[in-house]
Amino acid sequence: MTIITAEAHPNIAFVKYWGQRNPELYLPHNSSISMTINSHLVTRTSVYTSNSLNSDEVYLNREKANGSQLERILRQVNYLRAKGEIPKDAKLRIASTNSFPTGAGIASSASGFAALAFALNETFQLNYSPKELSILARIGSGSASRSVFGGFVLWNRGLNDSGEDSYAEQIKSESFWPELRDLIVIVESRQKKVSSAEGMQRTVQTAPNYLKKASEAEVRVRSVKDFLLEKNFEGLADEIMTDSDRLHNLIAHSTPKFSYLTRTSEEIIDAIREFNVSKTKAAYTFDAGSNAHIITQEKYLEKLIPMLKGIPGVLQMIEAKVGGAPRIANQGALLTENGVLV
Template identity: 40%
Template sequence: MRATFEATPNIAVVKYWGKRDEKLILPTEGSLSFTMDETLKTRTTVVYSKKFKADSFWLNGQKIDLSDKETAERLQLLDVIRRKAGIQDKAHIASLNCFPTAAGFASSAAGLAALSCAASMAAGLKLNPRETSMLARLGSGSACRSVLGGFVEWKKGVKADGSDSFAEQVAPATHWPEIRNVIAVVDATKKKVSSRAGMKQTVATSQLYKARLAYLPGLIHDMKKAVLAKDFETFGELTMRESSNMHAVMLDTWPPILYLNDHSKDVMHAVNEFNANGIQAAYTFDAGPNAHVYTTKNQAGAVQKMLEEIPGVTETLVCGVGNGPKRLETGHLLDESGNVIPHAFNQSKGIVFT
């Protein structure tokens, strides 16, 4: 009844921004992303036991208060797993973000993907990626894409019960191994609006949102085609336009949601200049000001240098495309009785486990 998994973030090129079902986390449209390699990863161990009086959760060694409403919602997948497995045991969960820096890339996607894998495995369920992705989706929509490696689509689905809204691999990491994502961390002092609250506001108030929804199916088709053809020029332009399209409907939300800052804009301008003779780099921004610049292996160094020269960019990091979650046989964060293994958490954030 113990399992440990590692999972990695995914960075969308067609973004998820809006739900058609708040409880089941069903999206208004499909989305597409690359799952990142292990440059950034989250490790999670789950143990079930009849002895536990309640579910408990340790994140980076700190016990987390599960009475918080949003945290409780994110863990609803535990009840689904117990129902499927026919057990009532409570769970101990320990999770550790193994990031090379303290840059704050805490990724709910990586965390929820690792949790879905570990919690279902520890409960004795043998799920396929589609089923696991639906569990992850219940914790954090975009997490469902991190259950698979390579280039991944989250299918919108049409059913009310969510049974056709899952992630599917479009192409494995080996299809386009040259793809890199250069992350540019920028100074940001502004308070962040949570994605969950923000996208709800957008769906409710943006005058432009329906036009975005009308645009996305064709974009998803074109983006998949570009990736399958390894056509970076098309992929890059579509990626940048899609990022701005999402931030446009965020701005058009009432009250407005403003994630991009002047440093983000500087990155956009610098990338556009870098691309003067053809698109070789493509920015995309999630619900925050940090830039993710997709490029290819032979340009990654030049892109990183270009980004490092922008005032306000405090740190850069180059990721490749990864293979999705993997099960670990050693390096558990909890012992078999569900007790935290202290030395597992004593490692600094700067050290990636082996």
């Protein structure tokens, strides 16, 4: 049996999705817009299928998944089985590794489920369109719908209960704005205490004015898209920071109260605000984690990097460029032809 291996990159949302109108289908309350990021940030996923396997198996970073973790990872597989796209008697062994911390706010679920969508599409010769691949990726993780594309991506929230109109599409390719950078500032590599799924549910159910803020984010998506197409960095950066503040303010007003930001995260925010006093040259944004993403242009890195390195608690920095779409890899499989973990 041929082992199919796919690679995909994470993305960083400029306007974030946080909360679902349908948790089963990962249908969001608002649209979102993101940049796929490259560098050595990649998820590699290998798929082996055989009628001789007793059950589906999943290995994440060489550890066997069980319980709710296994159930979530197999959502895409079971979705395809329900559609008759995968033979019911075929069982799968899936192995996946990340080159970056899992569960620390660097969108490992986005790259992971995008890679799995591509691997399943190739394994079972589904010939899915980009739209169909985005929907398949979304079944595993909402943000994964955006990592199906390279460059700059808009995920339409959709209105239908079926989810058929909730998918991502590329706005511009990775070559559109090559000077843009995502400087990822690592302050925490451990898995976060409150998962994104739990945090979203808590925020939607308890944060005051949640739906009002989601409506504001929907408007912001249009502004960010316009600034992006104009290559208006200052306008783009201001909107990115406003949206990050919106998200974490909502989280801070959830019950029970929790926060993804640490003291070091707050110091990074203060440092970027000081850096921007005379002109907006960088934007901070935080996903569901304490690690910062600093969106900037290449020409500002020389001053930004030493400034951020000097902040106590900063462990590592990763310079990421605009990244491309997932791909089927010809080497580096995580399983042998007999399905044995490498």
